[in-house]
Every structure is written in structure tokens, then in C-alpha cells.
Amino acid sequence: MDLSGKRGLIVGIANEHSIAAGCATLFQAAGAQLAVTYLNDKAEPYVRAVAETLHSPIVLPCDVSVPGQLEAVFARIAQDWGRLDFLLHSIAFAPAGDLRANLIDCSAEGFALAMDVSSHSFLRMARLALPLMSNGGSLMTMTFYGADRAVEHYNVMGPVKAALEASVRYLAVDLAPRRVHVHAISAGAVKTRAASGINHFDALLDEVRSHTPAQHLVTIEEIGRIATVLASDAGMTLTGSVVYADAGFHIVA
Numbered sequence: 001m002d003l004s005g006k007r008g009l010i011v012g013i014a015n016e017h018s019i020a021a022g023c024a025t026l027f028q029a030a031g032a033q034l035a036v037t038y039l040n041d042k043a044e045p046y047v048r049a050v051a052e053t054l055h056s057p058i059v060l061p062c063d064v065s066v067p068g069q070l071e072a073v074f075a076r077i078a079q080d081w082g083r084l085d086f087l088l089h090s091i092a093f094a095p096a097g098d099l100r101a102n103l104i105d106c107s108a109e110g111f112a113l114a115m116d117v118s119s120h121s122f123l124r125m126a127r128l129a130l131p132l133m134s135n136g137g138s139l140m141t142m143t144f145y146g147a148d149r150a151v152e153h154y155n156v157m158g159p160v161k162a163a164l165e166a167s168v169r170y171l172a173v174d175l176a177p178r179r180v181h182v183h184a185i186s187a188g189a190v191k192t193r194a195a196s197g198i199n200h201f202d203a204l205l206d207e208v209r210s211h212t213p214a215q216h217l218v219t220i221e222e223i224g225r226i227a228t229v230l231a232s233d234a235g236m237t238l239t240g241s242v243v244y245a246d247a248g249f250h251i252v253a
């Protein structure tokens with residue numbers, strides 16, 4: 001898979017275990033130059049350590065709920081690169097109390113915040129990326145099977161990911177005339193920082209393993225390989241789809 005000459009933005013690296021870190025490693029190995037962001041001062045050293053291995057020339061703070069930060073990232077990319085070929089949105093958040101509560105008990109504020117950070121931020125990124133994608137491009141976001149089916153303990157993230165996947169379809173239609181392709185990657189369960197916020201995540205991992213053909217849990221590098229195809233010219237026949245990087249988990253009844 002060849003990404004040489006392509007430039008991408010990665011939002012969602014918390015540390016080397018992040019799905020975004022696995023994807024970034026594969027993008028870089030395929031020849032892409034990458035801009036990466038970190039959430040805040042606490043996250044910065046962990047993200048910088050990953051950014052160093054990626055030789056990223058642009059490393060910037062980006063909390064999508066802080067007005068102006070996302071805009072500043074795109075302004076810097078416009079200034080340094082003048083264009084962008086792909087971006088990976090690999091972020092999710094819900095307040096712990098709301099994430100751990102049954103959906104019926106989720107607060108309006110928690111629901112709105114989870115939706116804003118995890119779903120609407122993808123639309124904001126798409127809008128900011130568009131002027132930089134005059135030669136077409138690829139917008140990717142990370143989702144989970146809990147959007148399709150009610151997965152125990154996934155709670156508010158279920159409707160949030162369903163909204164994200166629907167947004168991918170609408171964006172794909174809106175942006176097709178600009179040759180900008182939009183993809184949701186439905187990743188298998190991986191033990192990450194965000195995943196540890198889900199109640200009984202270890203039990204979910206066991207469940208996923210036992211329902212996956214060959215009992216295989218996917219790695220972040222395997223997810224990265226799929227993302228690399230979607231970022232490359234080979235991915236240009238696809239748009240608006242949910243691509244399952246889950247070793248077949250979703251096909252088993």
C-alpha cells in the first residue's frame with residue numbers, strides 16, 4: 001500500500017496503545033507524512049513519544065471541545081502544507097457516570113457532550129479539511145459494533161456511534177462531487193485507555209474473542225492496515241461504508 005507523497009492528520013493518539021497510534025504507524029510505513037495532536041498537557045509527553053517514532057513535523061494540542069483548537073490545527077496545516085490528503089478521527093468521550101449508567105439514566109448533558117466530542121467533531125473536521133482537499137481525499141472515523149446491536153455496557157456510546165455512522169453516509173454523498181471519500185472503520189475490541197472506561201471491558205473482550213472466527217482479537221496494527229487501504233488510492237472505490245476491521249466478529253450470530 002503506497003501513501004508516499006500523501007499528508008495526513010491523526011487525531012486520537014493518547015499513547016502507543018491507541019488505535020490511532022497503530023494506524024499512524026502503518027500510514028507512516030507506507031510513506032505518509034503525518035500531523036498528530038494531543039489532548040492536553042498531561043497527554044503531551046505520551047503523544048510526543050509516539051510522534052517522534054513517526055517523524056511527525058507537526059505536533060499540536062487539540063481538545064475538540066475547546067473553541068479554536070481544531071481551527072488552529074487546520075490553520076497550521078494550511079500554512080505548512082497547503083493541502084491535506086487524509087485524516088483519521090479516532091476519538092470518543094462520555095462522562096464516566098453517564099458511560100457506566102444504563103442508557104435510560106444517561107443525563108442530557110452527558111449525552112450531548114458524548115455526541116459533541118465523539119460524533120459532531122467529525123463533521124467539524126470534515127468542514128475544516130475540505131478547503132485543503134482540492135485534489136480529493138479520505139476522511140476516516142473509528143466506530144464499534146455497539147452502533148449496530150445493543151452491546152452490554154456500551155450504553156450511551158451505542159447511539160453516539162450510530163449517529164457517527166449515519167454521518168459518514170450523509171457526508172459521503174455530500175462530498176462525493178469533491179472526490180472526498182468518507183469511511184467508518186468498525187474496529188474489533190482492543191484494550192486501550194478509552195476502553196477501560198467501559199464497565200466490565202475484560203468480560204467484553206472475552207465475549208468478543210469467543211464470538212470471533214478463529215477466536216482472534218484484532219491488533220491496532222491490523223486495524224491500521226485496513227485504514228491504510230482506505231487512505232490510499234486503492235480505497236477510492238469505497239465511500240460511505242462501515243468497514244469492519246474485526247476479524248469477522250460482526251458476522252457471527
Ligand code: NAD
Binds near residue numbers: 089093188191
Ligand atoms: P484511546 O484512549 O487510546 O483514544 C481515545 C482518544 O480520544 C484519546 O487520544 C483522547 O485524547 C481522545 N479524546 C477524548 N476526548 C477528546 C477531546 N475532547 N478532544 C480531542 N480528543 C479527545 O482509545 P481507543 O480505543 O484507541 O479509541 C479510539 C477510537 O476507537 C474511539 O472512537 C473509540 O470509540 C474507537 N473504538 C475503540 C474500540 C476499542 O475496543 N478500544 C473498538 C472500536 C472503536
